[in-house]
């Protein structure tokens with residue numbers, strides 16, 4: 454076993470800028486990347502953009518922009534959004550990069566050599582919004598895309614197929630041998646029953662499209678965007694050899710693209726004779742104030758706006774604390790503000806400010822923790838570890854806030870600030886500062902900026918503490 458940990462987000466389409474749903478996936482992946490980094494692992498954390506799609510062509514036309522100018526501009530917006538949100542990705546991949554086209558061609562040739570790519574006639578529906586082929590029976594309410602509820606385009610063309618049906622049994626065998634391949638388990642069950650019902654071959658190229666990666670040796674066809682996009686995970690590892698040495702440990706995404714990752718992608722890898730990823734981690738879908746996120750409804754929330762108003766850490770905290778990971782959730786600024794004021798301003802922020810202000814005035818020495826504190830700290834650390842491992846971020850955070858509440862009660866019940874006996878007061882303050890220090894340590898992957906501020910204010914020199922007051926971490930917002 455090497456010491457590497459490789460995690461990915463989906464590569465996002467660039468027909469628009471990032472909204473809160475995209476930020477959610479990227480932030481959750483960032484928490485795991487930081488968490489594993491903190492455990493001494495060598496982390497590769499990739500995100501990026503999926504450019505070779507019909508919807509890119511449509512969006513560029515809509516903006517009256519030349520396509521390369523459009524893709525450069527949009528890729529810049531996505532990359533800088535993650536930068537502004539302090540995301541710790543180690544790569545940002547664009548599928549229009551030469552490094553990617555090369556790997557996609559190699560990959561295609563491997564599937565071809567395995568006898569899994571053949572020419573055929575495709576007739577059916579295509580939804581550009583999901584870049585997905587649909588059969589008549591997949592459509593809902595008189596012929597609409599089941600996800601976007603828009604009318605798909607009728608496609609009748611010659612293209613190349615991928616022999617997905619051949620992989621039904623190998624996939625089922627693989628699932629049986631890898632109980633955790635898809636998390637949470639109920640999503641895995643959906644995938645398994647889908648595959649059990651039987652798989653059909655899928656169209657893997659489009660005819661005479663001017664945009665995309667050409668099929669090797671057939672310039673009249675471009676590779677279907679998904680057959681190109683999934684391969685990005687290999688490109689990030691430097692190509693096929695890199696992936697063979699270390700395939701992704703975690704692919705994170707929302708439920709609408711779980712089938713691509715848990716069925717088509719493993720089948721493609723089997724066909725190409727390559728190792729499969731460790732786990733597909735799937736979360737739910739967000740609505741805004743109870744309504745589907747949609748530009749036409751005008752309810753798109755820009756994560757940068759939220760970060761500007763409440764701070765990056767507050768946005769991260771809210772997203773991970775409010776919505777049980779895996780389930781569908783609702784974003785509401787009112788709820789964000791409520792949690793900001795109650796959990797962050799009055800909770801962690803106030804606790805840290807009080808303890809640090811008291812500790813600053815004291816000559817504190819390292820001593821022995823009261824056993825109640827020792828237990829509380831241990832319980833918090835264990836819960837955070839186990840829950841983060843299971844992607845139950847909301848429960849990990851709830852455990853930290855339970856420890857903060859424990860500290861708050863102790864501070865108030867003991868009225869530590871008013872204790873006259875120096876030794877007793879210092880001993881109790883030592884309990885509290887140790888708790889705060891440990892709270893900051895476990896919160897580092899979740900709210901890195903605030904955690905670092907707390908940790909920086911608690912400096913031990915040998916066994917003497919130099920604590921400093923800090924500016925309010927989360928000033929109350931009216």
Ligand code: ME8
Nearest residue numbers: 463464465466474475478503682683706707738739
């Ligand atoms: O599907 N709630 O790109 P995409 C939660 N390019 N998460 C959401 C969300 C919402 N309302 N909306 C988007 C694609 N997301 C392909 C992926 S990967 C090889 C190719 C997040 O721009 C979530 O992670 O439509 C979802 O799976 C992803 O954005 C879809 O991004």
